[in-house]
Amino acid sequence: MKYLLGMDLGTSSLKIVLYDEKFKEIQRVSEAYEMNQPHNGWAEQNPEDWITALDKGVKKILEQSMVNPKDIISIGLTGQMHSLVMLDEKNKVIRPAILWCDQRTSLECEEITEVLGREFLINETANPALPGFTLSKLIWVKKNEPENYKRCRHILLPKDYLRLYLTGEYATDVSDASGMQMLNVKGRTWSIELMEKLDLDPGILPKVYESIEVTGRIQQHITTKLGLDKETLVVAGAGDNAAAAVGCGVVKDKMAFTTIGTSGVVFAHTSKFKIDKKGRVHTFCAAVPGTWHVMGVTQAAGLSLTWFLENFYKDVSEKVIFEELDDILSKVQIGSDKLIYLPYLMGERTPHLDSKCRGAFIGLSAKHKRENMLRAVIEGVTFSLRDCYSVVSELGIEINTMKITGGGSNNKIWSQMIADNYGCDISSTFKDSGTTLGAAILASVGVGLYDNVEEVCKWAVSFKDDYKPNQRNRGAYDKYYKIYKKLYHDLKQTFVELNSL
Structure with missing residues (x-):
């Protein structure tokens, strides 16, 4: 029997899952690490914490599964997108990684747009300049930490820092590279023209591969340290959303999925290159060679729930909360007793492209309890995902199959809420396994175990x-969604004024 490893470097933890060659899950481990917020709107992590998590996780997998390392034929990597890792000439980390949800680079985004022009930027990278993308983070470091920038010889994305550790290779894949805003997304190659116009050195970029291509083997000193076999191949893999698409089977036209992790995503596969000239949704390369995906993003999906539980349910363990979540939600009616939550804790991407907007409870009164607020949080996140779904549909991308994955998909009421708001049938995956399964599938095709991703x-x-959508529920949600959509515009100037204080 041959085996495959799928590794997902998330915002809060590294998940490693061992699969057999038929994709039966053999062993799973998760190693947590911290996200630091030194200032309001900033988000950073120490890349060495990721390496520590990998070391611990791999050792546990091998010890607990008792699988012969020689039988692990390939590793597929996935993880959080956009986050900037900077290395010096000795591959030492120069500064903490600036994460995807960091919102410090609004001015840099304005400068990028001014220098390049919005039309060039969208045509070249398929997206407007956004604080979440890697490009604006790199320019921020160049402006604000010039000594760190001068030391920089390589930049990598989080999963690709793990790849460097495992294989010694500087490499990434087209799906993850799409989110750096340095790639010509239609041509699937680095945009040298963009880099030169911004006075950035293209030499710091890693080699870019299709997601199913092999990028290297395990280094000898890593085999000694961790127990992996030197013949194990590491495949390019994909950004977390592109990998989740594969893990959900969303690999053909008219297929889509929603994921509820730290962020929330509505992701539609397309064999035709499509862009939103308004920049409300993103177009990236998909993990299936020669295809793309259009993606709407809710910045703080699971993050909103985590924030609320940490501050309002300190007396209840997280395990108990998630076991009882359906029961808690079922006791509060749709609309949370006329309470609406705006999930803009880290600004918002789809459809507002606004790093200054912030979260809010609207309609809060003395009668409301934390249970009402909890349901309002989940409804607010769902309304934001509905925004994403609406924009994707507006672009003429037909969807007849919708899957759901991520931690939120384990909750039945939340999943039903999404079906009611989208107005379409949805199916949920097993054990939040979309990303790691997707990475493992890519790994299996990359080493020739199977012919192509679609067939697997x-x-x-x-x-x-x-x-299935409940039409009565749909009608009730529609009334609150109409108000929800209006609230952003009503509060937009207030967000600007608060941000300027």
């Missing part, structure tokens, strides 16, 4: 629950 997904991906 036909039998390797399965689902646990199906949800």
Whole structure:
């Protein structure tokens, strides 16, 4: 029996899952690490914490599974997108990684747009300049930490820092590279023209591969340290959303998925290159060679829930909360007793492209309890995902199959809420396994175990629950969604004024 490892370097933890060659899950581990916020709107992590998590996780996988390392034929990597890792000439980390959800680079985005022009930027990179993307983070460091910038010889994305550690290779894949805003997304190659116009050195960029291509083997000193075999191949892999698409079987036209992790995403596969000239949704390369995906993003999906539980449910363990979440939500009616939550804790991407907007509870009264607020948080996140779904549909991308994955998909009421708001059938995946399964599928094709991603997904991906929209619920949600959509515009100037204080 041959085995595959899928590794997902998330914002809060590294998940490593061992699969057999038929994609049966053999062993799973998760190693947590911290996100630091030194200033309001900033988000950073120490890349060495990721390496510590990898070391611990791999050792646990090998010890607990008792699988012969020689039988692990390939590793697929995935993880948080956009985050900037800067290395010096000795591959030492120069500064903490600036994460995807960091909002410090609004001015840099304005400068990028001014220098390049919005039309060039969208045509070249398929996206407007946004604080979440890697490009603006790099320019921020160049302006604000010039000594750090001068020392920089390589930049990598989080999963690719793990790759460097494992293989010694500077490499990334087209899906993750798309989110750096330095790639010609239609041509699937680095945009040298963009880099030169911004006075940036293209030499700091890693080699870019298709997601199923092999990028290297395990280094000898890593085999000694961790117990992995030197013949194990590491495949390019994909950004977390592109990998989740594969893990959900979303690899053909008219297929889409929603994921509820730290951020929330509505992701539609397309064989035709499509861009939103308004920049409300992103177009990136997909993990399936020669295809793309259009993606709407809610910045603080699971993050909103985590924030609320940490501050309002300190007396209840996280495990108990998630076990009882359906029961808690079922006791509060749709609309949370006329309470609406705006999930803009880290600004918002789709559809507002506004780094200055912030979260809010609207309609809060003395009668409301924390249970009402909890349901309002989940409804607010769902309304934001509905915004994403609406924009994708507006672009003429037909969707007849919707999957759901991520931690939020384990909750039945939340999943039903999404079906009611989208107005379409959805299916949920098993065990939040979309990203790691997707990475493992890419790894299997990369080493020649199977011929192509599409064929593997036909039998390797399965689902646990199906949800059909309830039209009565839909009508109730529509009334609150109409108010929700109006609130951003009503509060936009207030957000600007607060940000200027």
